[in-house]
Amino acid sequence: MMLQNAQSAAPPSPAPVRGDRFQIIVPQGWRTLMGGADVVLEHSSGASLLVRRIPATKNLAMYAQQQAERVMTPLGFAKLGDPVYFKDGHDESVQYEIVGNRLSEHHRLLYRALRRDTNYFEFVFEASEDRFDLLLTEAQGIASSVQAIIEAPPARRTRR
DSSP states (O other): OHHHHHHHOOOOOOOEEBSSSSSEEEOTEEEEEEESSSSEEETSSSEEEEEEEOOOOHHHHHHHHHHHHHHTTSEEEEEEOOEEEEEETTTHHHHHEEEEEEETTOOOOOOEEEEETTOOOOOEEEHHHHHHHHHHHHHHHHTOOOOOOOOOOOOOOOOO
8 A cells, every 4th residue: 555655646757848849858846838939937936947949040159148148138237157168969059147136036047059950949047046056957957858850841732
């Protein structure tokens, strides 16, 4: 009896969520607020993660800087950290940490632009300063799970 209860209490496995020709794996504690071209996830603590496919760019570093500056604009007293570059096999990414205020609360954001093979994505993770480090690993796990999905073109109708 004890074993049966332990098995039924197992947390549900992470679920895939589809966006515009991509999918991500979303762990327990996160829910999808918006799907489609942009996927917006919200954690039960109020943290959020935006995942979006972006157009191909010749200069990922420049694109990331411009977008990180755009993301920080609505924050009060915002500071943009130094860029952090990653390159691993078929992946290349540029990441910025942003600190600022949203209303009267201190927030931290992590902006990342990613090139995976020939696909480009961006991620914006935002949390209150006291929850940021606790949820960062989960947000990065979701971001690293992104996979492009190739959709077949619609079937053509044959003329009669």
